[in-house]
Amino acid sequence: MIGLPQASGFAGRVDGLFDTLLGLSCAVVLGVFVVMIWFCVKYRHGSPADRRGESHRHLGIELTWTLIPMAMFIGLFAWSVKLWVVLRTPPADATPIYVVAKQWMWKVQHVGGQREIDTLHVPLGQPIRLVMTSQDVIHSFYVPAFRVKQDVLPDRYTDLWFTATKAGTYHLFCAEFCGTDHARMGGEVVVMTPTDYAKWLHAHAGTGLAAQGAAMFRRFGCSGCHDPHAGVHAPDLDNLYGSTVPLSDGSQVLADERYLHDAIMLPKLQVAAGYAPIMPSYQDRIDESDVLALIAYLKSRSKHAEIVDEYR
Amino acid sequence: MSTAERTASSYLEEGYSLRSWLGTRDHKRIAILYALGITFFFFLGGVAAALIRLELVTPTGDVLSAETYNKAFTFHGVVMVWFFLIPSIPATLGNFLLPLMIGARDMAFPRLNLFSWYLYIVGGLFTIACLLLGGVDTGWTFYTPFSTMFSNSNVMLAVVGVFVVGFSSIFTGLNFIVTIHTMRAPGMTSFRLPLFVWSMYAVALVMMLATPVLAMTLALIGLERLFGVGIFDPALGGDPLLFQHFFWFYSHPAVYIMVLPAMGVVSELITAGVRRRIFGYKFMVYAIVGIAVVGFLVWGHHMFVSGQSMYAGIIFSILSFIIAVPSAIKVFNWTATLYKGDIRFTAPLLYALGFVGLFMLGGLTGLFLAATALDVSLTDTYFVVAHFHYIMVGGSVMAYLGGIHFWWPKITGRLYSEAWARFAAILMFFGFNLTFFPQYVLGWEGMPRRYHEYLPQYQVLNVLSSAGATILAVSYLLPLGYLLWSLRHGARAGANPWNAQGLEWTTASPPPLRNFGETPQVTDGPYAYEQP
Numbered sequence: 001m002i003g004l005p006q007a008s009g010f011a012g013r014v015d016g017l018f019d020t021l022l023g024l025s026c027a028v029v030l031g032v033f034v035v036m037i038w039f040c041v042k043y044r045h046g047s048p049a050d051r052r053g054e055s056h057r058h059l060g061i062e063l064t065w066t067l068i069p070m071a072m073f074i075g076l077f078a079w080s081v082k083l084w085v086v087l088r089t090p091p092a093d094a095t096p097i098y099v100v101a102k103q104w105m106w107k108v109q110h111v112g113g114q115r116e117i118d119t120l121h122v123p124l125g126q127p128i129r130l131v132m133t134s135q136d137v138i139h140s141f142y143v144p145a146f147r148v149k150q151d152v153l154p155d156r157y158t159d160l161w162f163t164a165t166k167a168g169t170y171h172l173f174c175a176e177f178c179g180t181d182h183a184r185m186g187g188e189v190v191v192m193t194p195t196d197y198a199k200w201l202h203a204h205a206g207t208g209l210a211a212q213g214a215a216m217f218r219r220f221g222c223s224g225c226h227d228p229h230a231g232v233h234a235p236d237l238d239n240l241y242g243s244t245v246p247l248s249d250g251s252q253v254l255a256d257e258r259y260l261h262d263a264i265m266l267p268k269l270q271v272a273a274g275y276a277p278i279m280p281s282y283q284d285r286i287d288e289s290d291v292l293a294l295i296a297y298l299k300s301r302s303k304h305a306e307i308v309d310e311y312r
Numbered sequence: 313m314s315t316a317e318r319t320a321s322s323y324l325e326e327g328y329s330l331r332s333w334l335g336t337r338d339h340k341r342i343a344i345l346y347a348l349g350i351t352f353f354f355f356l357g358g359v360a361a362a363l364i365r366l367e368l369v370t371p372t373g374d375v376l377s378a379e380t381y382n383k384a385f386t387f388h389g390v391v392m393v394w395f396f397l398i399p400s401i402p403a404t405l406g407n408f409l410l411p412l413m414i415g416a417r418d419m420a421f422p423r424l425n426l427f428s429w430y431l432y433i434v435g436g437l438f439t440i441a442c443l444l445l446g447g448v449d450t451g452w453t454f455y456t457p458f459s460t461m462f463s464n465s466n467v468m469l470a471v472v473g474v475f476v477v478g479f480s481s482i483f484t485g486l487n488f489i490v491t492i493h494t495m496r497a498p499g500m501t502s503f504r505l506p507l508f509v510w511s512m513y514a515v516a517l518v519m520m521l522a523t524p525v526l527a528m529t530l531a532l533i534g535l536e537r538l539f540g541v542g543i544f545d546p547a548l549g550g551d552p553l554l555f556q557h558f559f560w561f562y563s564h565p566a567v568y569i570m571v572l573p574a575m576g577v578v579s580e581l582i583t584a585g586v587r588r589r590i591f592g593y594k595f596m597v598y599a600i601v602g603i604a605v606v607g608f609l610v611w612g613h614h615m616f617v618s619g620q621s622m623y624a625g626i627i628f629s630i631l632s633f634i635i636a637v638p639s640a641i642k643v644f645n646w647t648a649t650l651y652k653g654d655i656r657f658t659a660p661l662l663y664a665l666g667f668v669g670l671f672m673l674g675g676l677t678g679l680f681l682a683a684t685a686l687d688v689s690l691t692d693t694y695f696v697v698a699h700f701h702y703i704m705v706g707g708s709v710m711a712y713l714g715g716i717h718f719w720w721p722k723i724t725g726r727l728y729s730e731a732w733a734r735f736a737a738i739l740m741f742f743g744f745n746l747t748f749f750p751q752y753v754l755g756w757e758g759m760p761r762r763y764h765e766y767l768p769q770y771q772v773l774n775v776l777s778s779a780g781a782t783i784l785a786v787s788y789l790l791p792l793g794y795l796l797w798s799l800r801h802g803a804r805a806g807a808n809p810w811n812a813q814g815l816e817w818t819t820a821s822p823p824p825l826r827n828f829g830e831t832p833q834v835t836d837g838p839y840a841y842e843q844p
Binding site for chain 1: 373378379382449450451455457458462463545546547549552553586591592595617618619622625626629630633634636637640641643644645647648650651652653654655656657665668669672673676677679680682683684685686688689691692693756757758760761762763764765766767769843
């Protein structure tokens with residue numbers, strides 16, 4: 001793509017597909033235009049061209065220009081899907097960074113407790129996985145220089161991954177119309193060398209996300225029921241993240257980020273088998289950044305924390 | 313004497329009172345009523361477009377506030393899609409020509425036809441009321457939960473307007489299908505139908521099957537917005553992606569509602585302009601039907617980055633590539649029709665050739681968007697804006713205006729100035745490309761759509777686009793001028809000024825109330841131009 005920096009591991013590969021498709025399209029357009037103009041000149045009214053006879057041996061010609069484009073389309077499709085699967089499959093060792101969108105700002109939380117608004121700092125050469133949700137309407141996280149974009153939905157996690165390959169500062173846009181200041185809901189992504197990044201993390205370190213979650217676990221009263229010593233019959237949360245939970249309706253669900261989110265916000269949706277549906281909803285009492293901290297805390301209590309989530 | 317006068321008088325002379333128009337059941341008069349309505353809405357939507365392009369001349373927001381800008385592009389979209397493009401060709405040219413082309417005296421349900429027009433007007437009044445009371449800022453796509461729980465604008469008025477006009481589409485579709493099935497003249501078999509009639513048949517099916525889904529979806533928006541029933545907003549237990557599935561299940565086929573009729577029109581224009589049978593008639597028919605059917609199965613390509621699963625993305629991607637095949641067939645067949653033709657570059661043919669070029673550019677860029685890995689970058693940028701304007705404006709509007717020029721002598725009995733018409737067609741082609749081609753580049757370079765303000769690096773291309781829009785506006789105003797002029801001053805057309813094939817050219821211009829003196833007998837396929 002002209003004028004756009006190629007700043008992620010995908011950029012070159014996406015542009016390769018783009019340029020090929022562009023080349024093919026130009027060839028088709030040129031071909032059809034040349035033929036069209038040739039016919040228009042040759043067979044203009046009053047020209048002496050020979051117009052006798054039928055113009056067509058239909059079937060062969062029709063099949064030719066049906067099957068050749070079809071084969072080309074299938075080839076392009078296969079190429080694109082190969083790349084698409086890579087784009088949509090974060091590697092297991094990707095560092096998670098949490099993003100909460102709201103009208104009209106991007107809030108970012110790093111695992112170490114660093115927080116930023118409308119800016120995202122990432123290290124060079126290391127796969128990063130953004131786990132994103134919205135506090136209100138649908139937004140979309142778009143970094144043209146990385147060739148990545150993903151809609152960000154309320155009450156649901158979507159994710160997006162990339163490996164930055166070029167240090168620098170790149171534009172971040174909201175790409176899904178989200179109300180009055182949609183055009184201003186932007187920011188920047190700062191790609192730093194690993195040493196600079198480590199320095200940056202250190203300078204901005206706060207209480208780690210899991211530790212924040214642990215504090216909230218008590219503050220919101222979760223521990224009142226979910227502590228092993230509590231008097232209430234509530235599920236034990238050790239090793240919950242990444243495990244398979246049997247539900248009261250007989251089905252099973254993987255306890256991923258989405259499940260934990262829903263369990264806090266919409267507990268009636270999926271009730272664990274063997275427990276009474278007594279958990280209250282925290283929907284009106286807790287915001288999405290706090291839910292992310294709670295999930296980070298629950299992850300820290302689980303030996304399955306490495307799993308890659310199922311919801312994609 | 314009285315009977316002779318009777319056969320000589322045209323449908324335009326069957327009464328001059330307002331009542332004779334507003335109470336008419338003549339398909340030709342209803343077509344004129346529609347034409348007046350959609351012309352009004354076209355220029356109204358055009359004013360909104362002009363405001364958008366004016367605002368985008370500079371990177372900062374200076375002409376309109378952010379809120380007004382959002383309302384301007386929403387109004388532009390709602391009006392142009394539902395009150396201009398969807399009814400444009402079917403409700404005007406389709407209504408006028410369908411009975412004439414199949415040798416019928418009227419539509420199957422003349423009263424329903426008039427009722428459809430009144431629904432269109434009522435829907436339009438709601439939309440105008442919405443504008444007068446402050447407008448709506450959701451985008452024409454009404455995405456939830458923004459439209460249901462967050463927008464403070466007049467969402468319900470806009471939704472009711474679109475809901476009502478949707479029924480106008482459904483009834484028009486019903487009328488077309490029944491008319492084509494039951495009212496063809498003797499000898500007019502399926503494969504003797506002009507391609508325009510085939511395209512009207514396909515579009516009627518899509519209208520009938522897809523539009524009810526839109527109605528249902530809009531009703532659900534109303535339920536959630538007015539009564540807080542949780543359907544789309546997750547805070548109420550709903551699912552916002554459900555809305556997108558419903559919406560695009562209608563709105564992708566709706567794209568074909570806009571473009572299939574254009575394909576039908578262009579097939580008529582090219583054959584008449586080059587005096588040749590259409591190349592590959594049956595393939596053209598199968599392509600129309602194929603597009604209409606597969607068009608129902610590709611809606612998810614609007615949702616590749618929405619949170620839809622990766623596997624759904626793969627399925628919708630291959631289906632979207634497949635639907636490009638019949639479109640490619642059509643472009644090749646139109647081009648091949650020129651071969652050994654006797655080509656006169658009349659205004660309608662210029663419009664038709666312009667359509668083929670612009671439709672091809674729009675279609676090819678559709679492949680970029682069907683390729684999931686590219687769509688990730690391109691979706692919700694100006695690339696998409698350019699793509700669908702090439703199809704819907706470059707394609708459908710060019711074809712609509714080409715059709716209006718081609719059948720104007722039949723509709724009004726008058727000839728317009730060929731020179732002016734050719735000039736307007738060429739100006740439109742250049743104005744259009746100058747407006748929208750830069751938007752492809754803007755999209756490649758990452759400019760998101762629906763932005764009231766933008767980064768300074770995008771300014772040059774935006775200025776080019778706005779300059780093009782000025783030319784485009786002039787080219788749209790020109791026909792309004794010379795066509796109206798022709799009503800009073802144009803030469804009498806005669807029954808068949810183009811010397812074209814087709815039953816509509818066998819009757820007088822303008823046609824009498826009952827279309828034909830006696831029922832025509834059909835003995836040959838369409839486009840039976842003499843071949844040397």
